[in-house]
Each structure stands twice: as C-alpha cells, then as structure tokens.
Amino acid sequence: MYVLLSVLLALVLLPFIWMLSSxxxxxxxxxxVPIRWIPETFVWSNYTDIWTRVPMAGYLLNSxxxxxxxxxxxxxxxSFAAYGFAKIRFPGRDALFLAYIATIAVPWQAYMIPQYIMMQKAGLTNTFTVLILLQAFSAFGVFLMRQYYSTIPDELxxxxxxxxLNEYGIWARIILxxxxxxxxxxxxxxxxxxWNDYMGPFIYLSSNELWTVQIGLRSFIGQYSAQYAMIMAGSVISIIPIFLIFMAGQRNFISGIATSGLKG
Structure with a gap:
C-alpha cells in the first residue's frame, strides 16, 4: 500500500516539479525533449523580472x-441555508433541497451566455461585483454544510x-x-x-487593472510565441498563498471533509 501511495504521489507531484524546474x-x-529536470543554469531573474514586466502585485491583490x-x-x-434544510421542518423541504442540489449537474456552459447578457444589461460587467454576486451562493456548499449539520444532535x-432562542440565535450561537x-x-x-478561476474573470473583466493572476499570466502569451519561463514563474508564485492557507487549516479541512459524509 505504501509503495502504491508513493507511486501515486510521484505522479501527482510530477507536473508541479516540472513547472518549478521550468x-x-x-x-x-x-x-x-527529453526533459531536463535540473536546469544547466538557474535563471533566478525570472522571479524578479515578472514583477516589473506585468503588475503582478495588482493581479495577486485582485485575486x-x-x-x-x-x-x-x-x-x-x-451555512445559513444548510441549517434550514437540515434542522427546520417545513412542507416540501426534501424536494426543494433535491431540486437545488440538482443544479450542480447543469454545466455552466449551458447558461453562460444568457447569464452574461443579464449581467451586461444590469451594467455589472467589468466589475468585481458581478463575480461576487454570481458566486455568492453555492449548491455544493449547502450540500457540504447540510451533511455536517446532520451529525449534530437535534436535542441541542x-x-x-x-x-x-429563536432559529437565528440557534444558528449563530450553537450551530456555527x-x-x-x-x-x-x-x-x-x-x-x-x-483563486484558480480563469473563465469567470476572462468573460466579465476587460480592464487590465481588474485582472486576476490567472488572467494576468496570459499577458506572456503572444500570437506566435509564449514566454513559458515567465508563465511558470508566475504560476509558482500564484500557488504560494493557497499552499500557506491549506497548511494553516489542514487539520480542520481534513476533519470537515471526513465528517461531512457521516449521518448522526
């Protein structure tokens, strides 16, 4: 088992090692070809030049x-919607929950164009507001939180x-x-x-000042060539915040995923 896990880990880390080397x-x-995993000469200037070639700090801040x-x-x-679905009984609760969760199966490409037209007519394109409003709700988030709430005894x-206590007080003082x-x-x-979203900012943000880091790295791709080394350096920089956040919340993250599938 350890050998199998080691092989799988190596396969998962291989693209990252290639990106770091590049x-x-x-x-x-x-x-x-063949891939040279260790560069003959380490070009450290890639990590310094990228901050002056593009507004990398602004892209990271926007992301x-x-x-x-x-x-x-x-x-x-x-968490608020999941509490209603998990702990409050009302007519049609389960049917409504299943209908809401079923929206996960609808691909974004199916409603991408009408959604953009609606946001354009509302005058929200090329702003952070449109991305925040469109992603402020998540059926997956409701599902994840409801599964966890199901493990909390109703007696509480x-x-x-x-x-x-009313329902708002129970949610805020006990459930959370x-x-x-x-x-x-x-x-x-x-x-x-x-952080890794590309299509959303690409569709709705046209001003360079509002670009996220994923869109900003596209600046290194020209019509006939691409600056791959700069793209790889920017990619390495872009994963550092995610890595730090994951390491800080690793224990709670694993515990939450492990218990969200249990039924109390």
Missing part, C-alpha cells in the same frame, strides 16, 4: 479580494428552543461554533476554486 530556465529550454469576498459569502449563505436545538471543521473546509475549497 520557472528557472530560459524560454527555449522549457519544452526541450485575493475576489477569493476572500466570495469565500466569506459562500460560508455565510451556505430542542433544548435551545426551550430556553427561548460546532461547525468549524466544515466551515474551514468550505472556505478553503471556495478560496482555491475562486
């Missing part, structure tokens, strides 16, 4: 603004109601403190998806 090469050395705003909203809306809510692992999992998954 970030220290000249452009004409990146796509050489951080969108990722933090969307992650915060999805944690808020997902009944006792809180007897003590006089008990849901830190699931909240951390949802926040991390949403942050990573938003």
């Amino acid at each position: 970030s220290f090469k000249h452009d004409n050395e990146v796509l050489t 951080a603004i969108l990722a933090v705003a969307i992650s915060s909203l999805q944690v808020l809306t997902g 809510m009944e006792a809180a109601r007897i003590d006089g 403190p008990l849901s830190k692992p699931a909240l951390a999992s949802l926040a991390l998954l949403t942050f990573v998806n938003t």
Whole structure:
C-alpha cells in the first residue's frame, strides 16, 4: 500500500516539479525533449523580472479580494441555508433541497451566455461585483454544510428552543461554533476554486487593472510565441498563498471533509 501511495504521489507531484524546474530556465529550454529536470543554469531573474514586466502585485491583490469576498459569502449563505434544510421542518423541504442540489449537474456552459447578457444589461460587467454576486451562493456548499449539520444532535436545538432562542440565535450561537471543521473546509475549497478561476474573470473583466493572476499570466502569451519561463514563474508564485492557507487549516479541512459524509 505504501509503495502504491508513493507511486501515486510521484505522479501527482510530477507536473508541479516540472513547472518549478521550468520557472528557472530560459524560454527555449522549457519544452526541450527529453526533459531536463535540473536546469544547466538557474535563471533566478525570472522571479524578479515578472514583477516589473506585468503588475503582478495588482493581479495577486485582485485575486485575493475576489477569493476572500466570495469565500466569506459562500460560508455565510451556505451555512445559513444548510441549517434550514437540515434542522427546520417545513412542507416540501426534501424536494426543494433535491431540486437545488440538482443544479450542480447543469454545466455552466449551458447558461453562460444568457447569464452574461443579464449581467451586461444590469451594467455589472467589468466589475468585481458581478463575480461576487454570481458566486455568492453555492449548491455544493449547502450540500457540504447540510451533511455536517446532520451529525449534530437535534436535542441541542430542542433544548435551545426551550430556553427561548429563536432559529437565528440557534444558528449563530450553537450551530456555527460546532461547525468549524466544515466551515474551514468550505472556505478553503471556495478560496482555491475562486483563486484558480480563469473563465469567470476572462468573460466579465476587460480592464487590465481588474485582472486576476490567472488572467494576468496570459499577458506572456503572444500570437506566435509564449514566454513559458515567465508563465511558470508566475504560476509558482500564484500557488504560494493557497499552499500557506491549506497548511494553516489542514487539520480542520481534513476533519470537515471526513465528517461531512457521516449521518448522526
């Protein structure tokens, strides 16, 4: 088993190792065959030149603004809606939940164009607002949080109601403190998806000042050639925030994923 896991780990890390190696090469050395894993000469200037060639700091800041705003909203809306689906009984609750979750199966390409037309008529294109509003709700987030809430005993809510707490108070004072692992999992998954999102910013953001890091790296791709070394250096820089956030919340993330599939 350990041998199998080691092989799988090597396969997963192989593209990252190639990207890291390529970030220290000249452009004409990146796509050489066979692959030279260790550069003959380490081009350290790739990591310094990229900050002056493009507004890399601005791209990282834009990505951080969108990722933090969307992650915060999805944690808020997902946990709030999941509490209603998991702990409040009302007619048609299960049918409504299944209908809502079924939207995950609808590909974004199916409604991408009408969605853009709606946002354009509302005058929201080329702003962060459109991306934040469109991604403030997540059916997957509601599903993840509802599964976790199902592991919390209903007796806690009944006792809180007897003590006089309303549903908002129960959600804020009982459910949320008990849901830190699931909240951390949802926040991390949403942050990573938003940080790595390419199509959303590509469609809705046209100003260079609003570009995210994923769109900004496209600046190194020309009509007939591409600066692959710069792209790889920018890619390495772009994964550092995600790596740090994952390491900081790794314990809660694993705990939240492991328990979200259990039924209490």
